[in-house]
Amino acid sequence: MISPKAGSTTVSNKQKRLILASASPRRLELLNRLGFSPHKVLHPDICEVSRKGELPRNYVTRMASEKSLTFSLEENDVQLAADTIVAVGRRIIGKPTSTSHAREILQLLSGRRHRVISSLVVRNYDRNSCKVVETTLRMKNLTAIEIEEYIASGEWQGKAGGYGIQGKAEQFIPWIRGSYSNVVGLPLYETRNLLLSYGLKASS
Structure with missing residues (x-):
């Protein structure tokens, strides 16, 4: 008879705790919608500058991985880290830093297809998993007035690509x-x- 690894029984009998390594209020809201309520919400502080020649999928995966490794975990912790970017071809579009930057991004996306790429990293004390998800969208041709009105709304702040599809930008x-x-x-x-694959249970 094979004996269980030392500590495995203790860990399996403990209630697993979800740790969210993300400062995004939208991710917290979406997690709650799924029925997962984080035990802790941590705000990773990493350098988000892309490397020379780094492709969008490689960049977003590296960002999520670095966020995940920022914090140490206890045996019953399951941590979720994520990063999302917008990409036009090989160009990585992050969050606008100013109104002029937001305007530049919206002008770039206007009338074009682009990709939204997210990387998820889930880990516990002894293993980790990574998943990259990609969505392709097309934005309509925006008029100068539409761009200025959207910038004035403030919805672009803190959002990759300078827009939030769940808000006013859905019409675009x-x-x-x-x-x-x-x-x-x-x-x-x-x-x-x-x-679920890490043993977390969603509430009904």
């Missing part, structure tokens, strides 16, 4: 392929499956 997106919730900030289907 005539076509989407893939996960809608991914564009909001957290792909729900993939997130749920990952968390």
Whole structure:
């Protein structure tokens, strides 16, 4: 008869705790919608500058991985870290830093297809898993007035690509392929499956 590894019984008998390594209020809201309530919400502080020649999928995966490794875990912790970017071709579009930057991004996206890419990293004390989810969208041709009105709304702040599809910008997106919730900030289907695979249970 094979004996269980030392500590395995103790860990399995403890209630697993979800740790969210993200400062995004949208991710917290989406997690709660899934029925997962984090025990802690931590705010990772990492350098988000892309490396020379770094491709969007590689960049977003590195960001999520670095966020995940910022904090130490206890045996019954399951941590979720995530990062989301917008990409136009190989160009990485992060969060605007000013109104002029937001205007520049919206002008770039106007009338074009772009991708929203999220990387999820889930880990506990002895293993980790990574999942990358990609959604393709097209933004309509924006008029100068539409851009200025959207900037004035303030919705662009703190959002990759300078817009939030769950708000006023939804009217700017005539076509989407893939996960809608991914564009909001957290792909729900993939997130749920990952968390369940680590033994977390969603509330009804």
